[in-house]
Amino acid sequence: MANAVVSQSGGPTGVINASLVGVIEEAAKHKEIDRLYGGVHAVAGIVKEHFIDLKKLSLETLEKVAGSPSSALGSSRDKPDAAYCEKILNVFRKRDIRYFYYIGGNDSANTCYIVNNMAEKAGYDLRAFHVPKTVDNDLLVTDHCPGFGTAGKFVACALMGDDLDNRALPGIKIDVIMGRHAGFLTGAAALAKQRDDDGPHLIYIPERPVSMEKFLADVDAVYKKLGRCVIAVSEGMMADGHTTWAEKLVENAERDSHGNVQLSGTGALADFLAGQIKGKLKIKRIRADTFGYLQRSFAGLQSETDVVEARQCGRLAVQYSMKEDNGSVAMKRTGNGVNYGIEYFRTDLANVAEKTKSVPDEYINADGNGMTDAFIEYALPLVGELPATEYLGGYPTL
Amino acid sequence: MANAVVSQSGGPTGVINASLVGVIEEAAKHKEIDRLYGGVHAVAGIVKEHFIDLKKLSLETLEKVAGSPSSALGSSRDKPDAAYCEKILNVFRKRDIRYFYYIGGNDSANTCYIVNNMAEKAGYDLRAFHVPKTVDNDLLVTDHCPGFGTAGKFVACALMGDDLDNRALPGIKIDVIMGRHAGFLTGAAALAKQRDDDGPHLIYIPERPVSMEKFLADVDAVYKKLGRCVIAVSEGMMADGHTTWAEKLVENAERDSHGNVQLSGTGALADFLAGQIKGKLKIKRIRADTFGYLQRSFAGLQSETDVVEARQCGRLAVQYSMKEDNGSVAMKRTGNGVNYGIEYFRTDLANVAEKTKSVPDEYINADGNGMTDAFIEYALPLVGELPATEYLGGYPTL
Numbered sequence: 001m002a003n004a005v006v007s008q009s010g011g012p013t014g015v016i017n018a019s020l021v022g023v024i025e026e027a028a029k030h031k032e033i034d035r036l037y038g039g040v041h042a043v044a045g046i047v048k049e050h051f052i053d054l055k056k057l058s059l060e061t062l063e064k065v066a067g068s069p070s071s072a073l074g075s076s077r078d079k080p081d082a083a084y085c086e087k088i089l090n091v092f093r094k095r096d097i098r099y100f101y102y103i104g105g106n107d108s109a110n111t112c113y114i115v116n117n118m119a120e121k122a123g124y125d126l127r128a129f130h131v132p133k134t135v136d137n138d139l140l141v142t143d144h145c146p147g148f149g150t151a152g153k154f155v156a157c158a159l160m161g162d163d164l165d166n167r168a169l170p171g172i173k174i175d176v177i178m179g180r181h182a183g184f185l186t187g188a189a190a191l192a193k194q195r196d197d198d199g200p201h202l203i204y205i206p207e208r209p210v211s212m213e214k215f216l217a218d219v220d221a222v223y224k225k226l227g228r229c230v231i232a233v234s235e236g237m238m239a240d241g242h243t244t245w246a247e248k249l250v251e252n253a254e255r256d257s258h259g260n261v262q263l264s265g266t267g268a269l270a271d272f273l274a275g276q277i278k279g280k281l282k283i284k285r286i287r288a289d290t291f292g293y294l295q296r297s298f299a300g301l302q303s304e305t306d307v308v309e310a311r312q313c314g315r316l317a318v319q320y321s322m323k324e325d326n327g328s329v330a331m332k333r334t335g336n337g338v339n340y341g342i343e344y345f346r347t348d349l350a351n352v353a354e355k356t357k358s359v360p361d362e363y364i365n366a367d368g369n370g371m372t373d374a375f376i377e378y379a380l381p382l383v384g385e386l387p388a389t390e391y392l393g394g395y396p397t398l
Numbered sequence: 399m400a401n402a403v404v405s406q407s408g409g410p411t412g413v414i415n416a417s418l419v420g421v422i423e424e425a426a427k428h429k430e431i432d433r434l435y436g437g438v439h440a441v442a443g444i445v446k447e448h449f450i451d452l453k454k455l456s457l458e459t460l461e462k463v464a465g466s467p468s469s470a471l472g473s474s475r476d477k478p479d480a481a482y483c484e485k486i487l488n489v490f491r492k493r494d495i496r497y498f499y500y501i502g503g504n505d506s507a508n509t510c511y512i513v514n515n516m517a518e519k520a521g522y523d524l525r526a527f528h529v530p531k532t533v534d535n536d537l538l539v540t541d542h543c544p545g546f547g548t549a550g551k552f553v554a555c556a557l558m559g560d561d562l563d564n565r566a567l568p569g570i571k572i573d574v575i576m577g578r579h580a581g582f583l584t585g586a587a588a589l590a591k592q593r594d595d596d597g598p599h600l601i602y603i604p605e606r607p608v609s610m611e612k613f614l615a616d617v618d619a620v621y622k623k624l625g626r627c628v629i630a631v632s633e634g635m636m637a638d639g640h641t642t643w644a645e646k647l648v649e650n651a652e653r654d655s656h657g658n659v660q661l662s663g664t665g666a667l668a669d670f671l672a673g674q675i676k677g678k679l680k681i682k683r684i685r686a687d688t689f690g691y692l693q694r695s696f697a698g699l700q701s702e703t704d705v706v707e708a709r710q711c712g713r714l715a716v717q718y719s720m721k722e723d724n725g726s727v728a729m730k731r732t733g734n735g736v737n738y739g740i741e742y743f744r745t746d747l748a749n750v751a752e753k754t755k756s757v758p759d760e761y762i763n764a765d766g767n768g769m770t771d772a773f774i775e776y777a778l779p780l781v782g783e784l785p786a787t788e789y790l791g792g793y794p795t796l
Contacts, residue, residue: 068787070562161695164468267665292687297559300785387698
């Protein structure tokens, strides 16, 4: 019998708390686990021994947590180096923590990996497990990541409404969506299309750099055809193979501890693109919205599939830790469409740590400005059922 | 027996289509109404005789329309003058249109009013009825406006998620919300507060101008106390009694046909406020989102109360038009909390046309940076049940 700790790291999602509750409810079933510590604010809290007692939570509280967006234990952007991980291990030793469950993206898998290796070398028996989480959907090995489906649902519902708004008051509309390197979430905008002429009419993701000339020519062509144009753009939209459009704009950019330029929480890219269209194409009505944090933390909006899978990933991390030394929980798709299903499995931490996945070529159209049917088939089951909408303006005239 | 026309004007909302369906289903019950024309793109479509046949729509289509955000018949920002209204009247004459249902805000009520007066002078028997609609909730006479509850629900859910996100990764968060002159929708952010230290911690609405010194002092005080601060700001936040902060910023601002500066669809105000805080308070992590069009047109998110009331307002416009010459549908509150209820009544077009309501003093706190309990009592029944959330980071440490 020993103690366990669970923490949540990186950017919040709409279902990272479902994974947390999965860990908590499964841990309660295993007598090997005595105390279950909740590490508040991820590794930053662990080294400060900021722990709460997760075995004391009522079932009612747990369900409320599972339905809440954002990280109920708080988060951190710290990227631990060897010295930092040594501190983590010292706290584990002091508190007899032998099970470490870390819910997060590839950086979190890497933290698990480093701490686990360190423990191994020191002869300290530790079971370190990573539970996948990211709205970016960019982890390797797994078919998809918990968090993506819920964020994708927000993006799809937003674009559905936004396209109807743009039909009512036609013009150009630009929506800037999260995604620094991977375009999966921006691609989810394509799920909003229910009719042939529905928007988004153009989608730009980081995997396909686009020059300003090409961008403006694309917009111009759609506008000339439909009299309006709805555009979904990744915050990480590239100007060329090296530089994002946002980086080209941002002087004295704030960089986080991972060396990344801040792309979310500013309307600069959206306003810049709107300005380019207004200046060069002489179109009058142009609006630009940046979805910002709403897309990752919006109360009351979850994908059912995403919730179920996120919770199961948490449960399985605990189950795997009873038999294996370390690993990351991953999913394999067993069927699509109405036969959608997944199998869960364990993969090595090294397979997930620090690496990222891009949107595969077969999901991006030849022109580099939209998604393919194969992408829709991939993403739709993760997002789940979407509202059906209607627009009457195109009906036969009387 | 004569024909009728219904149109939707101004900015779309999440339930303006419920009002449209209310008109359609009620019109079908009255043999006085032969054809029911849907005027596409409001007055702009009416003068071009762009009509569709609304009696041909199936019940299934009607329900889909009622659940869809934005204006299913399209909209227009045109503000008709006398010559324009003369054209409208000519089309009415030509098509034997004797019933005119116009769903919109105070400008739409005014259009109804002008066309109605013109018809009266010309001895043309016309029944002109206005159906209230606005996310701004700023119409006179009525207790509240269809459209506000649904937009308020979006804002509340967004702030709930955003506050949890800000707890997970603390810092300053600014959310810019629609509201050029009236602060009701920004005020709805206050509904997100479930715990004492929940955000939004500060709310700025157009009714209370705020200097930059006061704004920064408010933010500083909250940040020093909580280590974070979530701020809800109206796009029409005033610098003084005459000028908005957005107007102070925007050079060569686009103005719409009503002479208004464009405030939505740009991140400029949010980024400006973030820059002020960063520069003057030296706080590092500051994010700013502008909710933009998401708050008025988001698929799949409606307030149940709002939908029911919006539909009933549409029905009643038709019922009233069977007995009265003209008018606007209004609501009176008969009870609050669990006893929430309303009565509908007809009011004169002149009472609603061109006028706007501001947030009453008793709904604004003494400091001018937050809403009172009286406002919560007013707004909560309109928004309806909100998701319950949980955050664990403040639980007792172990």
